[in-house]
Every structure is written in C-alpha cells, then in structure tokens.
Amino acid sequence: MNLRSKLFFERAKKSIPGGVNSPVRACKAVKSDPVFFERGEGPYLIDADGNRYIDYVGSWGPLILGHAHPNVVAEVYFASKRGTSFGAPTWLEVEMAELLKTCIPSLELVRLVNSGTEATMSALRLARAYTGRKKIVKFDGCYHGHVDSLLVKAGSGLATFGIPASPGIPEELTNHTISLPFNDFDAVKSAFEKFGQEIACVILEPVPANMGVIIPKEGFLIFLREITAKYGALLIFDEVITGFRLGPGGAQEKFGIKPDLTCLGKIIGGGLPVGAYGGKREIMSLVAPEGPVYQAGTLSGNPIAVSAGLATIRELLKPGAYEKLESLSQRLELGLKEVLRDLNLPYKVTRFCSMLTLFFTDKEVTDFQSALTCDTDKFALFWQGMLKRGIYLPPSQFEAWFVSLAHKVEDIDRTVECAREVLRELG
Numbered sequence: 001m002n003l004r005s006k007l008f009f010e011r012a013k014k015s016i017p018g019g020v021n022s023p024v025r026a027c028k029a030v031k032s033d034p035v036f037f038e039r040g041e042g043p044y045l046i047d048a049d050g051n052r053y054i055d056y057v058g059s060w061g062p063l064i065l066g067h068a069h070p071n072v073v074a075e076v077y078f079a080s081k082r083g084t085s086f087g088a089p090t091w092l093e094v095e096m097a098e099l100l101k102t103c104i105p106s107l108e109l110v111r112l113v114n115s116g117t118e119a120t121m122s123a124l125r126l127a128r129a130y131t132g133r134k135k136i137v138k139f140d141g142c143y144h145g146h147v148d149s150l151l152v153k154a155g156s157g158l159a160t161f162g163i164p165a166s167p168g169i170p171e172e173l174t175n176h177t178i179s180l181p182f183n184d185f186d187a188v189k190s191a192f193e194k195f196g197q198e199i200a201c202v203i204l205e206p207v208p209a210n211m212g213v214i215i216p217k218e219g220f221l222i223f224l225r226e227i228t229a230k231y232g233a234l235l236i237f238d239e240v241i242t243g244f245r246l247g248p249g250g251a252q253e254k255f256g257i258k259p260d261l262t263c264l265g266k267i268i269g270g271g272l273p274v275g276a277y278g279g280k281r282e283i284m285s286l287v288a289p290e291g292p293v294y295q296a297g298t299l300s301g302n303p304i305a306v307s308a309g310l311a312t313i314r315e316l317l318k319p320g321a322y323e324k325l326e327s328l329s330q331r332l333e334l335g336l337k338e339v340l341r342d343l344n345l346p347y348k349v350t351r352f353c354s355m356l357t358l359f360f361t362d363k364e365v366t367d368f369q370s371a372l373t374c375d376t377d378k379f380a381l382f383w384q385g386m387l388k389r390g391i392y393l394p395p396s397q398f399e400a401w402f403v404s405l406a407h408k409v410e411d412i413d414r415t416v417e418c419a420r421e422v423l424r425e426l427g
C-alpha cells in the first residue's frame, strides 16, 4: 500500500539526516515510516503510491485554504514569470506590510523574513537591544522555532531554569532563558519578583498549539500584559500559527490585547517561506538600517512567496471565510466528542477556532505537564488506524489538527466516522 513511500524513505536516509528535512516528518512518534506525497488538491493529499488522504496537517498550518488554491497558484505563476528574486524592494512587500498593519493594528512597523524561526530570533534580539536586558521568559511546551535561546527544555513541575534541550547550545545562552508553566500566574509573578529588572521580554504562543491546543486561562494574557508593562519588559506574541488562523487580527484581536511585538509566519506565506515581525514604531525603529540592530536576508520579502501570502490573506478577508471555518471546525469537535461519549472514553478534545487536538488522557489539559499525561502509545495506534482509512493527522500527540476552508462537510463527517471505527477497536 505504501511501497514507494517505503522505498523513498530507505533512499532518503542515505542522504538526509533521518531521511527528512524537519524532524517530526519522520513519524517516529507514531512508530511509522513517513508517507511521501506527490500532490495536494484542496483538502486532500495524494501519496507516492496514489493513495488519497483527507489532510489535517495543512503543511503544519499555512494551508488554511487547502492545497493548490487556484488564486494562490495563479499569483505564484505570474510572480515567477516576472522574475524569482531581485534583492531590491518591490511594491508587493509594501502591499503586504500595509495589509498586515490593517489587519493587526499593533504592527506600526513590520519587517518580512523567511520563516517563523527568523521572526522570533529577530524579535528576541530586538527586545534585548531595546531594553538593554538579557533574560527572556518563555513557557514550557511553547515552540518558537529552533532559536538557540528558545530551545530550553520544557520542565516538569515549576520553573525550569536554563537547561539546554539540545546539545550545541551553550549554557551561557540558555542561562538567560526562564521557562515557566503556561497558565501559571504565580510562577510568572515569582519570576518577575526575582528577576524583574533583568527580563527583556516574555514570549508566548497566546493560544499554544505546539503541545496540542491549550486554551489560556481567563485573564492570563491580560495578566502578562500588565506584569510586563509594570517591569518594563516587552510582551511578544508569537502568532506564527494563530496569525490569520483565529481571525484577521490573530489572538491579539480575539483577546483584545496589544503586545509590543508580534511574530508571524505560516499562513502569511500561503505555503511559501515568509515570516514577519513587527510592533511599536519606537521599538521597530531600532532595526537596521533605521537603527543599529542588525537583521537581514538575501531572499526576505521574496516576490513569489509574498504573492502567495497576499493571495491567501485576500481569500481569508472575503466575507464568511472565518464563519465557514468555525462551522466546519465545530462540526469536527462535536462529532469527535459524540464518538467519545458513545464509546464511553475519557479522552479530551480541545478546540480553538480551526485548531483542534484529541488528547489521549482523562486529565484536563491546561499546560505542558498535563499534556504529558497523554497515552502517546495509544495516540500512535490511533494515528496509524486513521492513516489506513485515508485520514492524515499530524504525526504527534502534541500538535494541532488544522481545518481548512477546502474541507467539505462530507470530509469532516468521514473523519468522525473513521475516528469512531478506530477508537472502537482501540478503546
């Protein structure tokens, strides 16, 4: 059934570390070999052996319109005909910056980069330069790309201070990183009481989706806004996933909070490499060439990538787009919850807008520690069972399923029915 995928993977492992260019793709967490894809069409993926799947990975978030949306494809085609890269400004970049500012008013100035990682890395550098401080606060289980200072082990229990999660990152660097449990008001308060004058910024996914979907507790985001302001630290919203996923204005619009800096990626590139960071003019003015904080990129603001992003955002701004996403996502959530109820299973479904996770635990999942109570072996079997039935889910318990505008009601219903079959077998 997956003969060509298996063959390709054997070959890939001889030339690429682990056979993949990004670790989760290897499907190790679900005890499987990866599927090699050849094509995407709307909500579907077609693999190298010709099997078709309903896709909930959506390239890990960017493909909110589904695969190969005609307008995105057309814009990419026309842009590439005009030249692939100039290393000089284009009008498209201005259009993108203006569109981002209109949708997300906290962006007074915005700089385009090539990935979410570049966005968070640059935002941290800027926050440290602006405040003249070294320490940063992040949250266990939040992911901000593979930035050295942000790859700090998600600690269990209370705060974990500066233990490198990856070899190759000097302690001198991670010593400045404080990682705290998400949703934990007291932990944040104590960290500020202890290190307040040294903390440059708090960076977080306002609605975390990289430990599975976690909903911020009532008042948590406002509390972070207030405590950072009180101590003169910057608040950085990493909206690489939530930007244009929760609505045109991202999480900051949903929760009515104005961060100092915002990081974007994924959807704003429409499946091509684009990231962005921006915020208060006073802070962003420090970025070179206006200011001394250096940050650059040969391909930054690439015209093809920006065209794909613009086409995607314009589609999302059409009336009814987010309502449709909400209704499809709600259908998936309610369907899965009904299956769990019918089969008398204690697992938890958490959804926020079009991001959803089925947690294989009977505990409420509110932070990384509670997410870790999940039965990942059972999740692996579930993933395999769904794949066999033509449903492609993120190959990890700690990721979000993404619903797209290309999904049809029938796709959602088929997904729920498959989940019923698999969960009935597994228990």
Ligand SMILES: *Cc1c(COP(=O)(O)O)cnc(C)c1O
Pocket: 114, 115, 116, 117, 118, 120, 143, 144, 145, 146, 205, 210, 238, 239, 240, 241, 265, 266, 275
């Ligand atoms: C994906 C992601 C990143 C990193 O983006 P890349 O484009 O993979 O470098 C950063 N932050 C969050 C919240 C993400 O989900």
